[in-house]
Amino acid sequence: MSAGIQGSVGLDGGNARSDTIAVQTLLTRAGMQLGLIDGRCGPKTISAIIHYQRGFLRTPDGLVEPDATTWRHLTGGGGASASAAPTPIRRVTPVRTPTRVGLAQAAAAAVAAPRVPAQAAAPTPAPNSSSSFLTKLPRPPRTSLNKGLHSPGNTLLLGKYGAPRQNYSQNDQPITNEKLKRMMTTEHVGPFKVTGMAPAVASLRQVFADVQAQMPTLYNALGTAGMKCVRYQRNSTTKISNHSWGTAIDLTLNGKLDGRGDNKVYHGLVLLAPFFNARGWYWGAGFSTEDAMHFECSTSLIASFPSA
């Protein structure tokens, strides 16, 4: 059996080199992609831990602790008492969307969830609390985000729906485009009520239902800072914000907004992004100016919507 680790590895972990090498080796053996086994616990390793934990924890915390649940899973279980796990073992099958992204994630989840005898799951308390959602992580490499998804530019939205209004500022103003106005709706989408383009609002409801089923603690932390908002993009006098068509939303976690442009992202948003991506939403952490609180309908999702 494994020699064990002396300290924790992962998000806010001790991350001693030898422990990190042990965890990276086991993650690789479990089929997780993390690049080099280099003894350095960076974003790739943390994200691999989170993906691995999705196979058996309802709320992954990105941390492997000595002789705790994740370590036991990595080392093939055993040693734990026979008491039942407090939460059912759940496979992440984020979505049944027949997209490449969805299939890839389902495949990754299948790899991440090896069959583990029930008694191997430790009787841990609720794994992770909402407190770690606001931990700041370095933005993951942009090329690793939003796989296969693209942010729609103004040209696409103007071509399909027309201009929301004639002129814009940095502040929200009413939509004057009558056809577009008729597409707006105000509805509950699960954790809160939003105003946005009807098909985008319907899609959001699906995203949040996925989150509620698979990560209820994260779901309970969700709030919004607004969906439809007719204005220019921040610090621009030419580019219209996608919020103007009601196809983008800004989110809060435990009431907090992730700061824009600091290349750091809340842990909770890292956990949330795959749910959005799987339903065709683009995460704003992939913009050149990082905007991790922001999610918007991708080009392919917009293409699936009816015209005005």
Ligand SMILES: [Zn+2]
């Ligand atoms: Zn936004």
